[in-house]
Amino acid sequence: MKIRSGRSFAALLGVFLCAWAAANAAPAVPEALEKPALQTPRAQKAAMLAIARAGNRLVAAGERGIVLLSDDGGATWRQASVPVQVTLTTMRFVDPQIGWAAGHLGVILKTVDGGATWRKQLDGVRAAGLMAQALRAVGDDSSERAAQRYETEGPDKPFFDLDFIDGRRGVAVGAHNMAFSTQDGGGTWSPLSTGLTNPKNLHLYAARYVAGTLYIAGEQGLLVKSADGIIFKMLRSPYRGSFFGLLATHSGALLAYGLRGNAFRSSDGGANWEQVATGTAVSLNAGIELPDGTLALLGQNGDVLQSRDDGRSFTRVASDPSPAVALAATRGGQIMVAGMRGLRHPVP
Numbered sequence: 001m002k003i004r005s006g007r008s009f010a011a012l013l014g015v016f017l018c019a020w021a022a023a024n025a026a027p028a029v030p031e032a033l034e035k036p037a038l039q040t041p042r043a044q045k046a047a048m049l050a051i052a053r054a055g056n057r058l059v060a061a062g063e064r065g066i067v068l069l070s071d072d073g074g075a076t077w078r079q080a081s082v083p084v085q086v087t088l089t090t091m092r093f094v095d096p097q098i099g100w101a102a103g104h105l106g107v108i109l110k111t112v113d114g115g116a117t118w119r120k121q122l123d124g125v126r127a128a129g130l131m132a133q134a135l136r137a138v139g140d141d142s143s144e145r146a147a148q149r150y151e152t153e154g155p156d157k158p159f160f161d162l163d164f165i166d167g168r169r170g171v172a173v174g175a176h177n178m179a180f181s182t183q184d185g186g187g188t189w190s191p192l193s194t195g196l197t198n199p200k201n202l203h204l205y206a207a208r209y210v211a212g213t214l215y216i217a218g219e220q221g222l223l224v225k226s227a228d229g230i231i232f233k234m235l236r237s238p239y240r241g242s243f244f245g246l247l248a249t250h251s252g253a254l255l256a257y258g259l260r261g262n263a264f265r266s267s268d269g270g271a272n273w274e275q276v277a278t279g280t281a282v283s284l285n286a287g288i289e290l291p292d293g294t295l296a297l298l299g300q301n302g303d304v305l306q307s308r309d310d311g312r313s314f315t316r317v318a319s320d321p322s323p324a325v326a327l328a329a330t331r332g333g334q335i336m337v338a339g340m341r342g343l344r345h346p347v348p
Contacts, residue, residue, distance in 0.1 A: 048338035051343070080111075096114055110186050175204075177198045178204070249311050260283060288329060299324065304316070
């Protein structure tokens, strides 16, 4: 190619450098991570994907970063102040004031005032960088390729669940084996994924602490546990379908539940599992223990199932045919259901 002048060469070089920079630049930060959730009178009609108790208060979270608060058992709701417009998928409180929420674009938020206001602790931009750094420390070719994928894909991966032992120690898990832990209340988050036994990078849908031991469940029957949060052991799974949730009972037993109404119970730390009679073939999305020890599972079709025998069997006690995702108990022991059509009034 003939170069006609120094100026034309500089122009061509500039075009080349701009194209190279665009191709190799880090993914742009999505606006949803930088703008606060809109305050809107239609907030109560938004899809709600998580709900939890904070003392006597109910706190629900869902699409576009909308968080709602109720101090009267779900009769009325008001909107909280949230720093992002990101869909939130999960929430946990350790006491009436302190709690965390997590969701899309790798977001983790914390509240210290019962859900009224929230601040961002982690997002997918930072999470991708931390994951790439941890993978490179492994030092093999496979880990290097995985690190490059995280850098290229950026903040695209959602968190699906989180859990805390106390106000300092917790874990968050999500898509494609993404898992982080904190030892200081979320001041810093560190990747767990390099220690997980998950060579296929399956989605991690649920995390629960039971007597100090961490259990994680996910796609294709994935079940792992760790006593120290560093070394993980793969459990022999009783089911090849996905597990969407884990529920610990007051006796120390553990329930794993998910696709097609399948649920399994272990009373020996996951060494052995027994299938639980749920009476449904509908996927189970959420589970809680009520104040009196009754267990409740939620079907994606709106069915509420309860067990009074420590999770050995369940019966349907309520049904409202609408897509349902999460549930929580009111201070009166009723059940509030959250789903794609918002919040359902308490059921017995």
